Amino acid sequence: MANGGDQFGLAERPDSDCMDSPKETKQENSSFALNSPASPQSASSPQGMEGIKVFLHDSELWTKFDEVGTEMIITKAGRRMFPSYKVKVTGLNPKTKYILLMDIIPGDDHRYKFADNKWSITGKAEPAMPGRLYVHPDSPATGAHWSRQLVSFQKLKLTNNHLDPFGHIILNSMHKYQPRLHIVKADENNGFGSKNTAFCTHIFPETAFIAVTSYQNHKITQLKIENNPFAKGFRGSDDNELHRMAKLQGKDYPVVPRSTVRQRACSTGSPFSGESRGLRGSPEAVGSPYSCENGLNGSSPQELLNAPPTHYTLPHPHLQPGQQQQVYHCTKRKVEENCSSGNHQLSYKKPFTGSSPSEGESYYRLSSYPPPPSGLSNNPALGLTDSPYSSDMGQRQACMFAGSEPRMDELSCTSWSYTCPIPTAMTPVEPYPPYTPHPPYSSSPQGSRLSAIAHQTSPPLGEHIAHDPYQSQNSAPPSQSSQNIHSRQLSSPLREYPRYTPNLSPPLYHTLETHTHIRCGVPEWSAAS
DNA sequence: TCTTCCACATC
């Protein structure tokens, strides 16, 4: 995505600001430019969230895809992401329990098309699907647990089925998206959503992608085939391939081996190479190892949660080398202080990490600064308990929460724990809950708290994220971009989340669909069940 | 564009 921005016509900028900033609304991202020192607010760290650092596993692979313009297949049944989203988290209090979750927010409000070997805007985006949160199945777990090994979200699935009952994240084809990671400190009930709940959000610009029902750019196809073990059957450079190809194509043998045609995954050149870049800015611009900080302070949990709404612009679009902006100033500062340790980056790189990647094998990149967790914001309370899951990780099921604007404060652990034990339960989802397409932006004024958050939380990723300068050479490889974290304390009262009905569906996920309506700054949400 | 089916791979 390096140029994806360009290529995709990516956004110019997200509206949101750095979450750290307590301010309410910043409509202009510019204010968060890189050079801006970390805001005082960001400096303050809420409840120890400031020291948390997140490193994207296999960032090199992500960057390769990003440079071409990452595409993720979405199917009715749900499709995993590849590269899979795995992170290494450091700086957590070993004894404190945290809930890790992901959501995927719109990168902008455009619909894209792929023609002439490049992505271009073809219209306005369709209304965003109900936002859903994917709660890591190990949640809640102690900092020691999360830090012990890579945190993998590889089981997260993407679907284009608006009525998806499995809790998969619903996306629109030919639209751009940005995955986000949220780290939430579990409250006394092993949940979050109560006042003072602290959390931080991390965004890795290179993980932005365009959802498709079939690959558009053959370079992406080749990268997937070459790096995804499950696609190994499509690799080939020997006679087997010729036979296979002949068979598949119904052609007489011989057939030109794919190998002769495909480009090296790593190859820099591509037909489109000149232009093709990822959705984001150039790789160089992207990475810097910053650690993030969390914000903190002032904003209420709700704000955080509300965060980014439905869409914001992806980072980096047109950053020019050298010109990195940053929204994530806060992060940077920290990085220098904290990241120098060099743990961000591991020497080893591996194209594909297995399900149980060992640390040390991967190459990590610090997350870029994140906007506020939109998904979190309005989620109903998510209750998590140690119980069944804590020990039985393998058995745990991921929980999905959906909502246009989920709020963390809304989540109550109790309910979560309650339902999760049952494998597969999902909340009956209403297909189309009342959903506000782009609350924060479209309707919410600065005045509203939500909007404020939204802005703060979802800063123009493109601009900020992509450009973070590296802070310390030691800390991370150039490729590693900085990551920004926003942390805040949840101020809103804890609400109990509606319980899911166990009987529902497949065992893999719990889905909560929440709908948030932003009004007067106060988000309202409801869980569909 | 999307859905479905297929062969082939991993797990």
Added chain:
DNA sequence: TGATGTGGAAG
């Protein structure tokens, strides 16, 4: 060995 994850091709 069966379940599941892949991209390709056909429709």
